[in-house]
Amino acid sequence: MEALFTKLRRVARAQCTVLVGGETGTGKELVARAIHAESPRRRAPFQAVNCATFSPTLLESELFGHVRGAFTGAVRDRQGLFALAHQGTLFLDEVAEIPLDLQGKLLRVMQEKTFVPVGGTRPVTVDVRVISATNKALRQEVDEGRFREDLSYRLRVVPLLLPPLRRREGDVEALFWHFVNQLNQQGMRRIEGVTGTAMDAILAYTWPGNVRELRSAVEYAFVVGEGPVLDVADLTPELRGEPPPGISSSSLADIERARILAALARHHGRKAAAAAELGISRTTLWRKLYAHRLR
Ligand SMILES: Nc1ncnc2c1ncn2[C@@H]1O[C@H](COP(=O)(O)OP(=O)(O)O)[C@@H](O)[C@H]1O
Ligand SMILES: [Mg+2]
Missing domain, CATH: 1.10.8.60 (Helicase, Ruva Protein; domain 3)
Known part of the structure; x- marks a missing residue:
């Protein structure tokens, strides 16, 4: 664990994208929060979302926000987590569960730092560090066609694996x-x-x-x-x-x-x-x- 913490501090300063792997309950979210707290972004927001708990449509709106009238029930503009985490860190838990069509939008915001809210026309620019977590082998998800290979490389610039207790x-x-x-x-x-x-x-x-x-x-x-x-x-x-x-x-x-x-x-x-x-x-x-x- 001590080695992990040393690595953690270095990773925190590097500001790179991190993929935390490990079984449920091993402390993946705790590690993500620690990385944020040790990073130069510590004074900006840390936002977290569990990708497995939203339907595909709601997840897109949760991440990228929507404009009024984008869908039934969208009665006003709503900011998504990427906008709310501006200059801070966004933690994507169970990232393997992001549906394929949303993966493209995620890749774009990570590469170009811009996205368009659901139902919107104007792109929004953000500066967000993404830390994600998965208890699945992303490699296997890629091999089986459920996860974009390009996105998988983007997400795991630095992979951290938390061993089971x-x-x-x-x-x-x-x-x-x-x-x-x-x-x-x-x-x-x-x-x-x-x-x-x-x-x-x-x-x-x-x-x-x-x-x-x-x-x-x-x-x-x-x-x-x-x-x-x-x-x-x-x-x-x-x-x-x-x-x-x-x-x-x-x-x-x-x-x-x-x-x-x-x-x-x-x-x-x-x-x-x-x-x-x-x-x-x-x-x-x-x-x-x-x-x-x-x-
Ligand atoms: N090293 C640790 N020291 C203290 N509490 C921990 C540690 N690792 C995990 N926990 C606690 O265990 C619980 C599960 O951690 P969490 O980060 O949510 O796991 P995961 O995201 O991998 O499912 C949380 O209550 C967390 O605070
Ligand atoms: Mg968790």
Whole structure:
């Protein structure tokens, strides 16, 4: 990671186009923001857009703006992100998802620094540094005809590849404590230590969602568990090697309720034992039983 940060600072000053690759949650947007913050453009706006979340028409308008009457609902002129990011940086997340016909317009603005808003006639000139991100291999998108080769070269003047968390020796533990310290400030719970078994599970896990998932797992421990020591019972089902709960929308309250019921069942209704397993006091268990209408 240290090597990455050195490279980052150099890249920031160079003002060139950067393509950040890496699995979801590896910190691509964070890196883009850091590059902007270290660059001479830092006082100008940083704009970000996820290209996968817009329909082709809306994405064009989002990027380049539109003039009044350009399409149904375009009741007034609207600036796009290229105009709003003037003199700053525009972050194009999931850039591989930009439809082919829009790719030409993107290439033009990057080469000639001008574009025409949707429904407009006059070209607008902008000075924008483009940083983009993708979790796909752009090379393959090009080979399969979904991405313009010329644009791919334009976008990845400097490619940065963020390795998945499972390959980043030492980072899991460092980031774990980073997030614990952050959440300790919020006063929900104060975690001062972690049991060996829990840390083993954390280190053995493969983190498919990378840093984002690690952050969520720490948050989960703050909500679900209690006391100064984080134990295995505070870990997500995935981390404990259990199949994830069937209903993906199950709220934290549901998860807590299910965990209490499971603990009580395992200890044949003995509340002291269940509380001990859950790592909470008997009074807290009583309080939670009331809250969940379990008694
Ligand atoms: N090195 C890091 N230190 C602290 N937080 C990080 C780090 N890398 C990623 N994060 C956090 O993880 C989450 C996912 O990062 P993000 O940049 O959105 O990933 P991506 O864009 O690759 O999906 C964000 O909340 C981000 O702040
Ligand atoms: Mg992202």
